[in-house]
Structures are given as structure tokens and as C-alpha cells.
Amino acid sequence: MRIPLAVSVSIHAAVLAWGLISFGAKPLETTPGDSLPIDIISDTDFSQLTAGVKNAQKVVKPAPLVEKIDKPNPVDDSTAKVTPKQEIKTASAMPMPVPEVKPPEPKQEPEKAKAPEPDPIAEALKKEEAKRKQEEKKREEQKRKEEAKKREEEKKRKEQEQAFDPNKIAALLDKRSPQRLAAAGATLNSTPSLGLPSGSAATLSQSEIDALRAQIQACWNPPAGVVDAKELIVRIRLQLREDGSLSANPTLLNHGSNSLFQIAAESAMRAIKRCQPYKLPIAKYAIWRDVEVTFDPREMFRG
Amino acid sequence: MEQLPGVAAEISILHLFWKADWVVKLVMMGLLAASVGVWAIAIDKFILYRRTRQAMKHFENVFWSGQSLEDLYRALAARPTDSMAALFVAAMREWKRSFEGPHPAIASLQMRLEKVMDVTIQREVERLEKWLLVLATVGSASPFIGLFGTVWGIMNSFQAIAVSKNTSLAVVAPGIAEALLATAIGLVAAIPATIFYNKFSSEVNKQATRLEGFADEFSAILSRQIDERV
Numbered sequence: 001m002r003i004p005l006a007v008s009v010s011i012h013a014a015v016l017a018w019g020l021i022s023f024g025a026k027p028l029e030t031t032p033g034d035s036l037p038i039d040i041i042s043d044t045d046f047s048q049l050t051a052g053v054k055n056a057q058k059v060v061k062p063a064p065l066v067e068k069i070d071k072p073n074p075v076d077d078s079t080a081k082v083t084p085k086q087e088i089k090t091a092s093a094m095p096m097p098v099p100e101v102k103p104p105e106p107k108q109e110p111e112k113a114k115a116p117e118p119d120p121i122a123e124a125l126k127k128e129e130a131k132r133k134q135e136e137k138k139r140e141e142q143k144r145k146e147e148a149k150k151r152e153e154e155k156k157r158k159e160q161e162q163a164f165d166p167n168k169i170a171a172l173l174d175k176r177s178p179q180r181l182a183a184a185g186a187t188l189n190s191t192p193s194l195g196l197p198s199g200s201a202a203t204l205s206q207s208e209i210d211a212l213r214a215q216i217q218a219c220w221n222p223p224a225g226v227v228d229a230k231e232l233i234v235r236i237r238l239q240l241r242e243d244g245s246l247s248a249n250p251t252l253l254n255h256g257s258n259s260l261f262q263i264a265a266e267s268a269m270r271a272i273k274r275c276q277p278y279k280l281p282i283a284k285y286a287i288w289r290d291v292e293v294t295f296d297p298r299e300m301f302r303g
Numbered sequence: 304m305e306q307l308p309g310v311a312a313e314i315s316i317l318h319l320f321w322k323a324d325w326v327v328k329l330v331m332m333g334l335l336a337a338s339v340g341v342w343a344i345a346i347d348k349f350i351l352y353r354r355t356r357q358a359m360k361h362f363e364n365v366f367w368s369g370q371s372l373e374d375l376y377r378a379l380a381a382r383p384t385d386s387m388a389a390l391f392v393a394a395m396r397e398w399k400r401s402f403e404g405p406h407p408a409i410a411s412l413q414m415r416l417e418k419v420m421d422v423t424i425q426r427e428v429e430r431l432e433k434w435l436l437v438l439a440t441v442g443s444a445s446p447f448i449g450l451f452g453t454v455w456g457i458m459n460s461f462q463a464i465a466v467s468k469n470t471s472l473a474v475v476a477p478g479i480a481e482a483l484l485a486t487a488i489g490l491v492a493a494i495p496a497t498i499f500y501n502k503f504s505s506e507v508n509k510q511a512t513r514l515e516g517f518a519d520e521f522s523a524i525l526s527r528q529i530d531e532r533v
Contacts, residue, residue: 001347008342012335020317 066188208281212288215278220271222297223264231258234268234295242285244277253292268295319481324459330452330485337441338492344434345499352506355431358385359513366391386427386510387517393423394521413526420518428511435503442497449489456482 223232235253240246250272252265272293280288320331362385365375376395383389397419401408460478467474 001343004346004350005339005343007346008339011342012339 069188208284208288212278212280212291212293215275216271216293219275220295221267222295223260223267230298231256232261232264232297234261234265236265236268236272236293236295238272238291238293240276240278240280240289240291242282244279246273246276264295264297271295319477319484322477323456323481323484327452327456327459327482327485330448330455331488334445334449334452334485334488334492337445338488338495341438341441341492341496341499344437345495345503348434348499348503348506351431352503352510355385355510359387359510362387362391363517386424386430386514389427390420390423390514390518391521393419394518394525398525409529409532412529413522416525417518417522420522424511424514424518427514428507431507431510432504435500435507438496438500438503442493442500445489445493445496446486447489449486449493452485452489453482456485 233254233256237251237253238246239248239250250269252269255261256264278288320328323331372395376392376399379388379392380396383392394416397416398412401412401415457479460475460482463478464470464474
């Protein structure tokens with residue numbers, strides 16, 4: 001038994017030594033990987049990202065439409081139905097053009113007939129008349145001058161209008177009124193990027209959606225105890241004003257075959273009408289101006 | 304680009320052993336000792352069974368060669384070399400003893416001879432089976448012992464993780480590796496032990512059957528002798 005034990009011990013020692021050598025010679029060192037820069041973004045940031053390809057060519061950053069260099073002014077949204085009320089200048093309020101008050105022409109004095117009479121008064125009158133005539137002459141001349149000037153201007157303007165400048169085709173084709181408020185910005189840019197008129201990709205955050213949901217839910221009496229609640233899902237389009245009230249009647253977007261669908265749809269409509277105005281962040285009006293809301297009796301309701 | 308710090312944890316066996324908890328160390332040492340014992344027993348038994356097999360073959364050749372049983376007994380009586388020879392010597396000794404006295408005790412000699420041979424077979428099988436139970440025990444118990452060491456080590460390493468408040472792989476891995484080493488050693492001890500136990504127990508069975516066969520044949524020969532003498 002002693003010899004086998006010695007053999008066994010020596011075999012184990014040999015195996016252990018081999019293990020130490022083979023494992024110890026090259027400690028399993030992980031090859032250090034390249035560190036990747038990681039930005040932590042919120043889900044809002046993520047939802048505002050535009051999809052793209054990682055290795056795509058870099059394009060010029062989209063710039064807002066700018067027609068003249070000035071301080072940026074808000075661009076009027078042509079699609080928006082609600083516009084800030086413009087002050088209408090009524091005719092009465094406008095200052096009337098003050099007509100040039102002509103000095104009343106002195107009445108022809110009967111003394112005129114007595115002209116030959118060397119009379120100091122007549123003399124004086126004559127003198128006066130001469131003066132007046134001179135003045136009249138002067139005035140006439142001035143008038144003529146003015147008219148000529150006017151004509152010349154008109155001519156010039158006509159010329160200007162008729163002159164075809166190939167560099168101004170875009171301007172000629174521009175159907176917008178020249179009196180409009182030009183979009184101003186730091187740099188001129190005639191090709192605006194595709195996007196919202198406000199220029200920022202705003203989205204309703206989850207809490208804001210929840211807020212809208214809670215507001216509508218407060219007024220909604222869902223049809224209780226229905227069998228096929230799945231068939232009673234009602235989708236409604238809301239159009240809201242900036243103050244949160246409805247700007248139009250809510251429209252039903254889907255139709256159901258269930259006999260109770262009409263009832264469910266009407267209850268949803270009632271809820272929407274009853275709960276206005278909705279309190280939502282005015283800064284994101286562009287988003288909630290036109291929203292779709294889904295009424296699901298199964299989970300009360302989803303925004 | 305900035306290079307991340309490489310994981311410089313040593314995974315050498317010695318390092319893992321030294322870093323382990325004392326309970327795990329004890330388990331590893333015990334398992335190593337068990338492995339050493341298993342291999343020692345295995346080598347010993349391997350040699351023993353081969354020698355026994357060869358001796359039996361040799362004895363059977365001599366026995367059936369037609370040689371006088373008396374001569375054979377005289378040659379082997381001093382020191383029976385193997386189990387079959389021991390069986391033969393035990394039976395012959397009983398036979399001789401029965402005829403030595405003034406009154407030969409033949410009446411129940413057959414029964415006595417069988418008893419003597421049974422006892423001898425039992426003793427020989429016991430000798431062959433010695434230490435085999437150790438193999439069986441190691442084969443069944445050492446995986447559990449290794450698992451215990453692993454569980455203990457993982458418990459410790461999880462406590463270490465909780466303390467460091469860091470769940471990076473560099474913190475978790477070494478503890479678990481050292482804990483798993485215990486299971487590895489347990490398996491290293493258990494697998495050969497189980498294999499050897501199965502092989503050796505079947506070998507013992509074979510040799511016992513062979514001994515019993517020889518005993519039956521020899522008792523048949525002796526029984527014929529008894530009947531001829533009466």
C-alpha cells in the first residue's frame with residue numbers, strides 16, 4: 001500500500017505542477033476594449049431624435065427660413081387656424097389726410113371797376129392784385145412742376161415694373177404679399193428645413209399625456225358592464241384652441257359593428273365636450289392643437 | 304482612444320487556492336487528499352487483482368496437471384501465495400486433520416470441508432474488497448463536498464460584492480472562480496473513484512465466482528475420495 005500511495009502522491013504532484021505551469025504562465029488577461037463614449041439621454045431626448053444611418057454623410061444643419069437679417073421674429077403659422085387677433089384699423093380711427101387748405105380767394109371787389117381812378121386805394125388794390133396774380137402764377141408753376149415730377153415718378157415706376165430682371169424670377173414668382181412680415185433671423189436662408197413652424201421638436205411628455213388623460217377621464221362615464229369591451233374602443237380627434245377649449249366638434253375616427261358602439265362613442269364625445277377647457281402647456285400648443293384620443297373601456301382610457 | 308483598465312486578476316490555481324476562505328481551503332485539501340487516496344487504492348487494487356488473476360490461472364494449471372494433491376499441498380502449505388491456493392490448503396488441512404487421529408472423523412467431513420472453504424472464500428473476498436468502500440464513498444460524496452465548498456465560496460464572494468457595492472465582472476469573477484475550483488476538485492476526485500469502484504467491484508465478483516467454482520469442484524473431488532474410503 002505504501003508504494004501505490006507514493007505513486008499516487010507523485011502523480012497528483014505532477015498534475016498540479018503541470019496545472020500551475022500551464023495556467024500560471026499565461027494569466028487570463030482580458031484584452032482591454034476600446035472605451036465608447038456614452039451619453040445618457042432622457043426618453044424625451046430620444047423621442048426627439050431623428051432616425052438616421054450612423055455612417056451617413058454629414059449634412060449641413062437644417063436652418064430655419066430667414067428672408068432678412070434681423071432679430072428672429074415668430075413666423076406666422078399658415079396652417080394654424082387660431083391666430084392672434086390682429087388689430088384692425090378702422091377707417092374712422094385712421095387719421096384723415098389733411099387737405100391742403102387753400103386760402104380763400106378774396107372776393108372780387110366791386111372797386112375793381114374803378115381801376116382807372118388814381119386812387120390811393122385803387123393803387124393799393126392794383127398792387128395787391130398784381131401781387132396776387134404773381135402768387136397765382138407762382139402757384140400754378142409749382143403745380144405744374146409737381147405734376148411733372150409725379151409723371152416722371154410714375155414713368156420711372158412703370159419702367160421699373162416692366163423691366164425684366166432674370167435674377168429676380170423668384171421674387172417675381174413670389175405670390176406672397178410684399179407687405180407680409182418677413183421671417184427674420186441671423187443668416188439668410190431661402191430653403192427652410194422640413195419641420196414644425198416653431199422650429200423645435202416638442203413632444204408631449206408622458207406626464208402631460210397623463211394630465212390630458214386624467215382631465216378627460218374625470219368626465220367620462222364609460223359604458224359599464226359591456227360584454228365585448230374590445231369592440232367599444234373609440235378613437236376621437238380633438239382640435240383645441242390655445243386656451244384649451246375645443247376649436248371644432250370632435251370627430252369620430254373609427255366605427256364599430258357592435259350595437260353599443262354608438263353609445264360608447266357618444267359618451268366619449270360628451271366627456272370631451274364637458275371637460276373643456278383642458279389645461280396643457282401652452283409652449284407645446286403645436287403638439288396638442290390636434291390630438292387623437294383613444295377611449296378603451298377595458299383600461300378606462302388611453303391617450 | 305482611452306484604454307479601459309484590463310482585468311489583471313490572476314486565475315492561476317495556486318492564487319485561487321490562497322485567496323479562498325479557510326472553509327473552502329479545508330474542503331479543497333480534503334478533496335485533494337481523497338483524490339490521492341483514491342488513486343493509491345486504485346493502483347494497489349489494480350496490481351493486486353492482476354497478481355491474483357495470474358496466480359489463480361497458474362494454480363489451476365498446476366492443479367489440473369495431474370500432479371499429486373499431497374505434493375501440491377506440501378509445496379503450498381508453508382505459504383499459500385494466492386486465494387485459490389489458500390482455499391486448497393485450508394481444505395487439505397481439514398482433510399488431513401480428519402484422518403490423522405486414531406478415529407478418523409469421516410461422518411460429517413464433507414460438511415466441514417464446505418464450511419472451511421466457505422470461510423476461506425469469504426476471507427479472501429474480504430481481502431480483495433478491502434478499501435473498495437473508500438472508492439464508493441469518495442465517488443458519491445466528494446461532488447457534494449465540492450459543491451459545499453462552492454456554495455460557501457460564492458456566499459463569501461457575494462458578501463464581498465455587497466460590501467464593495469460594485470457589480471462589475473472584475474469583482475464578481477474571482478470569487479466565483481475560486482469557489483468553482485472546489486467543485487472542480489470534487490469532480491476530479493469523484494469521477495475516477497466511481498469508475499474504479501465499478502470496475503473493481505465487478506472484478507471482485509468475478510474472482511469470487513471463480514473461487515466458488517473451484518471450491519465446488521474441489522469439494523466434489525474430495526467427496527468422491529471420502530465415499531471411496533468409507
